[in-house]
Amino acid sequence: MINHFYRPGSVDEALSLHSRGGVFLAGGTEINRGRKGDGSLPGIPDRGGEIDAIYLADLGLSGIRKEGGAFFIGACTSLQDIADSPELPAWIRTAAGFIPSRNIRNMATIGGNIGAGRWNSVILPGLLAAGGVLHMAGGKTLAPGSYLESPSEAGLILEIELPDFPGVCRTLKEARSHLAVPVVTAGVYLEIADGKVSKVRIGAGCGCTGSLPGRLTGLEDKLTGEPLPQREALINLIKNEVNPSSDPQGSAEYRKQVNGVKIADLLIECREALV
Numbered sequence: 001m002i003n004h005f006y007r008p009g010s011v012d013e014a015l016s017l018h019s020r021g022g023v024f025l026a027g028g029t030e031i032n033r034g035r036k037g038d039g040s041l042p043g044i045p046d047r048g049g050e051i052d053a054i055y056l057a058d059l060g061l062s063g064i065r066k067e068g069g070a071f072f073i074g075a076c077t078s079l080q081d082i083a084d085s086p087e088l089p090a091w092i093r094t095a096a097g098f099i100p101s102r103n104i105r106n107m108a109t110i111g112g113n114i115g116a117g118r119w120n121s122v123i124l125p126g127l128l129a130a131g132g133v134l135h136m137a138g139g140k141t142l143a144p145g146s147y148l149e150s151p152s153e154a155g156l157i158l159e160i161e162l163p164d165f166p167g168v169c170r171t172l173k174e175a176r177s178h179l180a181v182p183v184v185t186a187g188v189y190l191e192i193a194d195g196k197v198s199k200v201r202i203g204a205g206c207g208c209t210g211s212l213p214g215r216l217t218g219l220e221d222k223l224t225g226e227p228l229p230q231r232e233a234l235i236n237l238i239k240n241e242v243n244p245s246s247d248p249q250g251s252a253e254y255r256k257q258v259n260g261v262k263i264a265d266l267l268i269e270c271r272e273a274l275v
């Protein structure tokens with residue numbers, strides 16, 4: 001239940017309310033999903049289901065701009081605006097479009113998606129792969145992985161930067177249908193020099209790296225400095241790096257196999273886009 005609903009007119013006011021135990025509310029699609037304020041969301045203190053909501057809509061945090069080759073996306077930009085943006089890189093437009101239903105995407109924001117830290121986000125593995133940077137209130141910058149370790153201490157996300165890198169980034173979601181719970185969510189960034197992998201970042205969700213999306217750094221190390229392995233070898237390497245458990249979507253072995261195949265194909269797709 002929302003005890004108090006605050007509508008601050010400045011970032012400073014929002015931070016002051018947050019320091020008194022308030023909870024940032026952007027689109028509200030996660031907070032209002034029936035688990036509000038019960039401590040099961042990252043960044044929300046456990047207060048028996050009651051929250052003081054700090055609505056972010058009046059802080060001017062929406063919009064997309066380009067500076068040099070980098071893109072800056074305001075934290076309150078809706079997922080639908082991201083999916084519809086003709087200028088943003090395809091990987092993030094695709095990732096935003098994977099959240100089911102236009103109604104949800106019109107309300108849901110990218111800052112809220114990061115703040116929710118869900119295992120089935122496609123935006124988070126994409127940001128981990130693309131080297132995304134979070135610009136926080138107060139002037140600090142954070143990698144998404146650092147933010148996810150301690151969201152309540154990290155504070156308010158103002159903007160998300162997508163740096164201009166020379167390689168190729170792709171995201172994917174594998175599910176039985178658009179509305180179904182996914183078996184794979186992943187993002188891959190690849191650079192090739194002289195036929196060998198010179199830079200690779202792989203982000204994965206769906207329980208592959210624990211309860212939060214994370215990087216497959218062991219796999220990244222194995223791939224760097226070598227030509228990308230043949231598909232079967234690549235699938236086996238990935239299977240050894242992911243740790244999904246059995247769930248209603250399938251056994252752990254099945255989910256390992258699907259993650260191996262889909263992430264391998266994503267890496268191969270990135271390599272083909274580079275030649």
Ligand SMILES: Cc1cc2nc3c(=O)[nH]c(=O)nc-3n(C[C@H](O)[C@H](O)[C@H](O)COP(=O)(O)OP(=O)(O)OC[C@H]3O[C@@H](n4cnc5c(N)ncnc54)[C@H](O)[C@@H]3O)c2cc1C
Nearest residue numbers: 024026027028029030031108109111112113115116121157
């Ligand atoms: C039917 C349905 C299906 C969904 N499917 C998916 C899915 O497949 N994948 C997925 O990832 N999510 C899914 N969601 C959850 C949710 O819609 C998204 O994660 C959405 O992006 C959350 O954004 P929001 O603006 O609504 O966040 P809110 O609900 O407003 O906030 C979510 C969290 O982020 C924090 N927060 C919000 N803005 C900021 C900010 N600027 N700085 C710091 N913290 C902030 C809040 O305090 C809260 O902890 C689904 C939800 C529904 C209802």
